[in-house]
Amino acid sequence: MSKLKNTILPIILIFILLALFIPTLSFAQEQILKIHFIDVGQADSTLVELPNGENMLIDAGNNDAGNLIVNYIRNLNISKIDYLIGTHPHEDHIGGLDNVISSLNISKIYMPKVTHTTKTFKDVLLAAKRKNLSITPARAGLNLISNNNLKVDIIAPIGTNYHELNNWSAVIKVTYQDTSFLFTGDAEVDSEHEILALGVDLHSNILKVGHHGSASSTTALFLRKINPKYAIISVGQDNKYGHPDPIIINRLNLHGVKIYRTDRQGTILAISDGKKIKFNTVPIAMTDTNNNSGSKIRIASVDLKKEIVKIQNTHESTIDISGWKLVSVKGGQSFIFPPATIIKAGAIIKITSGKNAKSGPNNLKWTDSYIWNNDGDPARLYDKDGKLVGEY
Structure with a gap:
């Protein structure tokens, strides 16, 4: 009998421990x-x-x-x-x-x-x-x-x-x-x-x-x-x-x-x-959006009438955005930032379109055509790897 007790008691103890420590979904019904x-x-x-x-x-x-x-x-x-x-x-x-x-x-x-x-x-x-x-x-x-x-x-x-x-x-x-x-x-x-x-x-x-x-x-x-x-x-x-x-x-x-x-x-x-x-399951892995250079670049504004988009570098160092993409969501048009597009710390560059589009210091010309819908058109910014880093 003592031998049986020695066998059963540890098994009972294991079940008790499992019940106490294994996470479960159960609450009182x-x-x-x-x-x-x-x-x-x-x-x-x-x-x-x-x-x-x-x-x-x-x-x-x-x-x-x-x-x-x-x-x-x-x-x-x-x-x-x-x-x-x-x-x-x-x-x-x-x-x-x-x-x-x-x-x-x-x-x-x-x-x-x-x-x-x-x-x-x-x-x-x-x-x-x-x-x-x-x-x-x-x-x-x-x-x-x-x-x-x-x-x-x-x-x-x-x-x-x-x-x-x-x-x-x-x-x-x-x-x-x-x-x-x-x-x-x-x-x-x-x-x-x-x-x-x-x-x-x-x-x-x-x-x-x-x-x-x-x-x-x-x-x-x-x-x-x-x-x-x-x-x-x-x-x-x-x-x-x-x-x-x-x-x-x-x-x-x-x-x-x-x-x-x-x-x-x-x-x-x-x-x-x-x-x-x-x-009953764990969440999917969260993408880290806070520890890369992309999270330091933002679309500061979109002027629908003047056709000007402002992109700002909020980081304390210069960031290269060559090959990045600005997208007009409603129209489906994309602007690819040319090679050697650099934004200094705290600086803003403008992407212009329409009849007043021009190139110059801190200005990039997209097209002479009108891009932005005056009723409202979301803008999205993607890095060179195609990862979404900003919207407006």
Whole structure:
């Protein structure tokens, strides 16, 4: 018997030590919120298991992702979606909604009050009709849940007339005790500006990055107001759109945001006990943007009417920018800095275009043609290795 004890006790001790010291995602089940950023390629689908026992699904991928999402949810022993939200009527967000509606028990459906002519959109409406489900307009100011520990609010769309369908996106904020989460759909600059003007509290620990990391979203001011610690990008591997845009990755890096991407890490699970947030994986490696010469060079200004771009060296030593590239984003035009382009410490050089374009000391002539769109045209600066180092 003593021999058996000597064998069993060390084994028990090992299990106790493992339980104490191996990091785990587990919290007490009744106290947690789980967010599943489901890998649906170049599309979007997020399942939120709320701590009150209810479930919310935000988008359902494209048309061929419907069964995948339904099976994913069923494998979690979930048969009911209490809040089903289609952020906006693009196929990569609502494509699988009809499968979800047909296959699961749905309590409420929310979509922005905008129609679309696609078969995908009509399929969603027909699926809801077959189950006698009405669709509640998703709009700013709509509160889905509100108690002392848990709040779910829709904070956009605010307007009623957008030229770009993405700006109709339902933007949802979930707050659970001391942790908060912002889901932005494909909301672009116009919607972000409206949200900022509304003055709502945007601070969130996790940001679901808008429009798959496109440069049309996640403006610098919007990001600063959110001030997230983590960012999730739902994006397809090697997608034709170039998402996520390097400008967004650079912007997140500069703000010290830890980045997670479905194209590199698959489905990402975040869980919160109301105090801390844990993940099923680690963030991707952050690009160091602070310890190279590129980070010392900036686009100081872009004069759209005079067609003058000012590039400044903020470093204490001279920097050679030969072979670097200045890009007019809307027009797609590029200016390559010629050999021996040197900027002294603290100095500024000008790149000119249009009828007043000229060369001279600290002036480089791009072209006699007009480059910059007077309505606004983003400028980007890349180093000789093609790394994005600045934007304006």
